[in-house]
Amino acid sequence: MNTPAVSVRELVKYFGDLRVFDCISFDVDQSSLTTIVGFSGCGKTTLLNVLAGIEPLTSGSAEVGSGKDRTARLGYVFQTPRLLPWLTIEQNLMFIRPDDVDEVTHRQRSLHYLEMVGLKGVEHKFPYQLSGGMQQRAGLARALCIEPAVLLMDEPFSHLDEITAAGMREEMLRIWQETRRTILFVTHDIQEAIELGDRLIMLDYHGHIFDDIQIPLPRPRSFTDPAFMDIYANVMRSLLRMQAERAEELQVTPVK
């Protein structure tokens, strides 16, 4: 119970000459909801990709689940739904069935989670027949139906309109409280981050963890709550500091 759900140790990642992460380390507790924020291009998505195994890391380690359990299941909700357009919604969920789960059980779970995200009855439709919000919800159901240890989410609501996004956030919190999965949630929206997470990790431009803030507020959280605004102000101050330092460097670096 005390082993962290996600464990990153001295992770270094280069894209050719470009350094994305410089020896970062952090742990994520079981059943927690941690958000990762930072400016565009600072490597938030890359961090998730490395955890998911899509991107190779240069050195260090980034593991999901305890060290022995390398094949711990994780779910990934992308910015775009990434559903296979030639399969129905149900077939899309069946597509990722893990080897150690039989078809019948997996199908039951798929239908269960589809209902949980509010998509009961559309399992025989093709993605193009669903709205953007519904497709994204299907992506969420897909991530949940394998009952993963950790759920990675990469700005999943950023392409939705505000009303749909707000609804999705609410649902996500409800599902999280029901299922108690560990969630790692990347976003560029500070308000969303504070509204959702127990903890906020801020990445800077050099692949370091600039700040790591705990958010002990009780849920449901409201933007108008003074405690919320306090934390919001703290985070914004941090961000502005990060931006100022960056501006300074850009002036200091000699132009060749």
Place this chain on the structure above:
Amino acid sequence: MSLALDTPAMPARPPWNQRIAQNLKDLVFNRRWLAFVLFLAVWQAFSLRMAGVGLVPSPQKTISTIWEVLANGLFFEHLADSMVRLLAGFLLAMLLGVIVGVLMGSRPFWDEFFKDLVILGLSLPGLIYALLSVVIFGVKLIAPVMAILLASYPFIAVNIREGVRALDKDLLDMTRAYKVGRWRVVRQVILPALLPFILAAIRIGFTIAWKASVLTEVFGASSGVGYMIRISFQLFAVRGILAWSLLFGGVMLLIEYGILLPAERYFARWRPKVKQVI
């Protein structure tokens, strides 16, 4: 906390001798050259192996034949004959194709009317048009002209039709709202919009035209590139066929890729890029 020291330094420019070595390596290992050299090598090997049978001329022999044909003016003489037929037929095909295309594009009635004819025209191989023309019209000029006309006009018509259908109704309504004169509308709204389609039609129509033209000459002509190809075939002269095909094909490809395609791209540069297959 980090300062400038952390930003990756710019790689230094390698010394000039290293750069030359790199450029040479790129040239030698350039895939297209590699493919070409490989092709020549295989060809040479084949020709040596079949040297006894005399069936496969070596690359050098082919080049010398090409040179001969060019040098004694034979090529230009027959090329001129072929070009006359090609242009005559192609111009007529453009005329018919544009008319049919405009009609098909503007009214559903004409679209339905010509639809089967066009589909038939697109599907029948140029061979059929060539053979029919030669039988009916003999060796006269009208034979290749008819063949080119029938083989090529459907392609032109289809492209023009697409262009007409793509005319932006909103723009035309706007010109009506501003009472813009008809001539000006044609010149500054309709023609520029149609231009990319017209050029595509020209390019595709031209491709079909010269192939149909050569085919007609092969079966029934007493001069021209196709005629020379037939003679080579009857004399079992592979060198001849290769030489005449490569020369004529070269000229045609030059026109297509050197003039028509750049023109099409130039006049279509205001369009958002749509993927071209070829």
Place this chain on the structure above:
Amino acid sequence: MTSNVGSVSVDLRAPWAARVLQSLKTSLLSPRWLAILIILVAWQVYATIRVSRLVPTPLKVAITTWDVLASGLFFEHLAASLVRILLGFALAMLVGTAVGVLMGSRRSWDEFFKDFVILGLALPGLIYALLSVMFFGISLLAPLVAILFTSYPFVAVNISEGVKALDKDLLDMSHAYRVGRWRVVRQVILPSLLPFILAAIRNGFAIAWKVCTLVEVFGAIRGVGYMIRASFDSYSVHGILAWALLFGGVMLAIEYGCMVPAERYFGRWRPKVKQVI
């Protein structure tokens, strides 16, 4: 009011009768029939005016077509041609797919094959036909080689487009969810490639039968192209037309009867896009 169609009484007031009559009326008066009518009339007029053995009337062509069909001659030569076409096309698919996959996956292969493909697409089938006949004589090899060289570039281009269009996002997603390799090939890669494979088949087949006919015209003793050549040599326009129309009909039937429905069936998950023809 009733009308007698054969021995059956048809009540013309019945709604279904009215519908049938209406659709018959519209289709008969449709521009397509009009066009065919005009062509036939003009043809008949021209043939009658220009009384020449070389210009047959539509009727003569129809009779010849029927003869060729009824005497079994058509099927005999069609079979010979089809064997060559299908074999040659199968070879072209094999080579074309291999080249296309290579070209689509790596830039280096794309560069390597680019000129061969362009040349294959641009040179007229005539050249390949003539050379094949000269090299291989009157044999099965001649049409096979000619079809291979003219058809494979069309297949390669389409397949390479398909490979280039493989959605990396979907492949990453499959990787993130640790989906087994075989399942990824079956459910991500193949469905994604399918429209391109079908386009390759359509384009490749269209050129295959045209080149095969060409080869048969120059060097064969059986087959549709051979019969067309025979008609040509005896100045028989009705012969050429009969064989061309019959053969063209069969080819069109294959294209529009098999391939288009196949494309439609396999593409039913797609939002509907406008078709040109």
